[in-house]
Amino acid sequence: MSSSTSKRKIEWTGTSIVHLSVHRPARPIARLDVLPFILLYCAWFGAVLYYKLTKFTALVLLASLALFHVLSFLIQHWSVAAKVFISWQSITTIDSKHVTDGLIYAYARPQKHRGKSELIQLCTDEADRIYFIFQKRTYEYNAETHVFEKVYYPTQHELTYYAQYARASNGLCDDALIHSLARFGANELDMPAPTFMELYRENLLKPFFVFQVFCILIWLLDEHWKFSLLSFGMMLLLEAMVVATRLRSLRELRGMRNRPLPTSVYRGKKWQTISSLELLPGDIVSIGRGRDPSHVVPCDLLLLSGTAVVNEAMLTGESVPLMKEPISRISSTDMGETLSVNTVHKNHVVFGGTRILTHAPAAVCELTPSAKSPDGGCICYVLRTGFGTSQGKLMRTIMYSTESVSENSWEAALFILLMLVFAVAASGYVLYHRYTEDQEGRYKLLLRCVLIITSVVPPELPMQLALAVNNSLISLAQNLVFCIEPFRIPFAGKIDVCCFDKTGTLTTDSINAAGVALPQTPGAEEHGIISNSDTYDVLPVLSSSIDAALVLGACHSLVHVDNELIGDPLELAALDAVQWNYGRTGVSVPKRGGAGLACAKILHRFSFASALQRMSVIADIGGNSPRNGFRVLLKGSPEAVGKLLADGQLPAKYKASAHRLAREGYRVLALAYKDLDSVVTASQATRISREEAESGLTFAGFICFECPLRADSRKVIRSLKKSSHIVIMITGDATLTAAHVATQVGICVKSVLVLDKSEVNPGTLEWFSANSGKRKKRFSVSTMPQLSQDFDLCVSGPALRFLLEMDEHASQMLKYIKVYARMSPEQKEKVLTSFKEQGLITLMCGDGTNDVGALKQAHVGVALLSTILHNPRSEKVQADAAARSQVLGPNAVTKTQKSTNLRSRKKSGKPATTSDQNRKSDTENAVINTKMTHSETYQKKMDELSASLGSVGDEAPLVKLGDASIASPFTSRRMTIDSCASIIRQGRCTLSTTLQMYQILALNCLISAYSLSVLYLEGVQMGDTQMTIIAIVLSAVSFMINRSKPLKKISPQRPGFSIFTPHLLVSTVGQLAVHVFSLFACMRLVRPYLPEGYAPKVDDEFAPSLTNTVIFLISIAQQLSVYLLNYKGRPYMQGLLENKGLLNSLLACGALLAICTAEVSPDLNEYMELEPWPSRKLQLEISGVIIFDILGAFLVDRIFTFLLSPRVRVLD
Secondary structure (H helix, E strand, O other): OEEEOOOOEEEEOOOOEEEEEEEEEOOHHHOOOOHHHHHHHHHHHHHHHHOOOOHHHHHHHHHHHHHHHHHHHHHHHHOHHHHHHHHEEEOOOOOHHHHHOOOOEEEEEEOOOOOOOEEEEOEEOOOOOEEEEEOOEEEEEEOOOOEEEEOOOOOOOEHHHHHHHHHHOOOOOHHHHHHHHHHHOOOOOOOOOOOHHHHHHHHHOOHHHHHHHHHHHHHHHOOOHHHHHHHHHHHHHHHHHHHHHHHHHHHHHHHOOOOOOEEEEEEOOEEEEEEHHHOOOOOEEEEOOOOOOOOOOOOEEEEEEOEEEEEOHHHHOOOOOEEEOOHHHOOOOOOOOEOOOOOOOHHHEEOOOOEEEEEEOOOOOOOOOOOOOOOOOEEEEEEEOHHHOHHHHHHHHHHHOOOOOOOOHHHHHHHHHHHHHHHHHHHHHHHHHHOOOOHHHHHHHHHHHHHHHHHOOOOOHHHHHHHHHHHHHHHHHHOOEEEOOHHHHHHHOOOOEEEEOHHHHHEOOOOEEEEEEOOOOOOOOOOOOOOOOOOOOEEOHHHOOHHHHHHHHHOOOOEEEOOEEEOOHHHHHHHHHHOEEEOOOOEEEEOOOOHHHEEEEEEEEEEEEOOOOEEEEEEEEEEOOOOOEEEEEEEEOHHHHHOOEHHHOOOOOHHHHHHHHHHOOOEEEEEEEEEOOOOOOHHHHHOOOHHHHOOOEEEEEEEEEEOOEOOOHHHHHHHHHHOOOEEEEEOOOOHHHHHHHHHHHOOOOOOEEEEEEOOOOOOOEEEEEOOOOOEEEEOOHHHHHHHHHHOEEEEEHHHHHHHHHHOHHHHHHHHHEEEEEOOOHHHHHHHHHHHHHOOOOEEEEEOOOOOHHHHHHOOEEEEEOOOOOOOOOOOOOOHHHHHHHHHHHHHHHHHHHHHHHHHHHHHOOOOOOHHHHHHHHHHHHHHHHHHHHHHHHHHHHHHHHHHHHHOOOOOOOOOOEOOEEOOEOEEEOOOOOHHHHHHHHHHHHHHHHHHHHHHHHHHHHHHHHHHHHHHHHOOOOOOHHHHHHHHHHHHHHHHHHOOOOEOOOOOOOOOOOOOOOHHHHHHHHHHHHHHHHHHHHHHHHHHHHOOOOOOOOOOOOOOOOHHHHHHHHHHHHHHHHHHHHHOOOOOOEOOOOOOHHHHHHHHHHHHHHHHHHHOOOHHHHHHOOOOOOOOHHHHHHHHHHHHHHHHHHHHHHHHHHHHHOOOOOOOO
16 A cells, blocks of 8 residues: 655555645644744734724624634644644655654554544664654564564465474574564553543543534533533533443453463474563463363464364354364475465364363374473464454454444535525525624624524534444343444445345254265165156265265264264264264264174364365274275265266266255265275375375265255345345355255245256256256346346356356346355455445345455444354243353254254154264254253343343443354354344434434524524524523434334335435425424514504523513424424434433423413423513414424425435345
């Protein structure tokens, strides 16, 4: 990235900064807040002497100069850019002497919504290194290239570099330690801890607070001291509460830091124990499972030797433990690759902030022969420390992404500008009629003009904008949905396209192994299965051949943690269905009587890769297997496995069987194996490259799994489609499986056509029927819009890649496709990017691992965290389910899921397998025993959870680690897509609240300006008591109007996106016209009752009068009308009758108006400084005007809204 000016060009590396320049303090005479004002003061003094200015004119000019001078200092406090422009000088060269003296600063501006601009002092050290730290990242100045280079951690080397470093390393020496410490700093997540007074002072100097204080001073000069002091006291109290809340959040944020732990590190050719705070990139450390469960990995580590099983829920939200393997197991051909921490090689990286569940040190490691672990831990290379780690990045996102929580700042600025235009016109009107009076009256005239201008700039505008977003954050947090980027909430109200992953998102995490389809079907008759000549027969899993059983029993990544076997639910279901046991020694053996008593010991794993769509292991086969020895066991998608089979030929019925199973909605995996040569030793077997191992395979069969739909998936999809959203599925599963599930949940409601490569002509694409598999028609990009009217379209990943290569404009047609299947993570991201390029607002919902790119690319990314499991019988996510899962543990819930699936199978007429029957009894016993054992603990957990939800209160919640995910701005601890509906509801509610707030503030301010200008010339003034009462009553109404909750049903009608849309703008102008006419009518009605020769006394002190009484009553009615009519209510939020707080506030305001108008209590009228009615006729006439004002404004708003508001736009 680079930035240039007319003087110089500053360059830098990294994407966090979008503008960078270097400055030094300007000389006093060169500052724009010094010399220009000296000249202006001299000019003022000369004008006073030369032109003999009047005292009034001279004082007005001097006050204006002083005001602008004070603003020139305040604006430097408000804006770093203004400070740099006014009092700093851009420099062309960086002098190390000036840096040492602390005179050189860097001005850095981050990306939008990523924090504030900063003016940072350049620093130097003993090595004459010049650098600055911006948002916890260090940038060094390269004197040769004149570039500020972001300090990168050693994560960009080839794998051979780390292997050679480990072999030859004696640990960091003293010089290297000093250098690394200077570059990377201590391994800590250091966060500032400002005092209460520091934050309070900062809040009191914010622009709108200063403006409010200025307004209060004007009101004090206008002799409204009660109103002014009450307002000032409330402002100070509110700011104090805000600061106290902010301090509490900062303390919670600091509490997220990792506790320092004693760590074994290899330095100076020996092992020593140091604090984890002292770890530096390049260190060789020994890491293992801590005795304390709260211990976490202190930094990002590259695993050199040993294996570890980690829980990354604190970073990704995924509760499934992951196995980390050392780079020593990577084949020599792959060691030349560049380390890719977050993609290809993430299985070799242990991330900071995660927890090690179990570990196994290597007996002998070639990479670290001289550095054998002193404590039995895994040997690792320190990659990143402090805020450079994945945990540090997440912390920085939480810290710096919450600075701006409002929406459409340009719209707010334009809104204020239009208000000021009206105010200037009103002030000019007053000046035109009153400027010719005596000198003494001009001071009050000036004061009146200032009051008019300040009255149309609502000081509560930014607070209301932020409040609308904060209320949504609170509501979402109460529903266990958390957001680390609040600026995205308004986007949720504008969403056009909703994208969903399939497995674990639309379907549950509960997986059942439904059966196997084998190329040979021994015993088909005795099982009562009718053979199908076109496809393989489906058999119970227990009928698997020995070859298939070996793959199911040994090809997995399951691990033992605390006497419990954990891992991928799919692999657990397969192992359970085939009835094999996996021991702690890495040996898989069948339960008694199963699979011919073969056994397999896992020697090496090739982890599952989304891009490859497969995983494999190298195992030592023993027992009664037909051929003992070393064997490669592999499972993966039928497409991926088919390409790896021997001779490159698919077995008979292979493709037809895979298609049939997928068409029936099963998740299908192909099983394959390969026997290694008998001369291969165990050591040689573990060094075989993945390419060599996964080639020339023999097909063993298919296994098919059932993934039940979540109970509310279909309901939510139907709701989203009815609310004018395009709903699509993006999944890595098979095309036909995805199409089947899409039809089940309602994404597809018409016949499904699948776009795939032609078997006859591989260079072209054709449409195939998902039901019959028959060719329908040749593909053409131009026919997709018309075709989508009659069919629901589906495309596979390979076909999409071919399509985009064939026609670069085809991306414009992607919105017509309903199902994207066999998508790699990169393709998922590409689809979201294409939607954004077409101007569509997107939502993506998935998990925090395979969908990371798509989640980050979407405007609204929602990651479903699986850290809390739920009762699948209802799928109704409640707090007690969260507590129950913490008490009963994941196994109990999983068993309950299996029991539920068993009942559903019986209900549907499907036979229960032997494993189903065993699981049923196990589940019943486990649930009974657990309920008796943990009832007290469960109640305790429920109390703690209720307290935590109650503590959310009325403040924007601070998102904590475990609730946030590095994958997505939104995270849901409810495993249901209803979380997406909640986010959309809150987004629409926020948009609607923002628009109604604009309308209400605009009408109130414009009516106030009219009263202070035109009515002021008629002698109309408000008493101090009257203004105070109005302020108190309307504050209650304003408070209640912002606490509106969204409706559960999402409306097909979308809220407006801007206050300047025709129906809102015309409605506002029309209502204003009705209110102004009512004020004018009241003045006409009251004139006959004024004394003869009545002349307005605009400069006298306030005294109750008939004119004041009438205008006060009509003003209350207009305020009531503004809030009543412009409260949007349904269909985006609670209606007026449902919002009891707002309804009661408006009723109280209306009752006060009726009581005062009817003179029910003369004492009350006297206290409110109201005059008695001179006649019954005037009382009725004014009452009629009040009714006309409310009804007239109502009719104007409804008529223009009906005529000009956009009609329902059905996108799907």
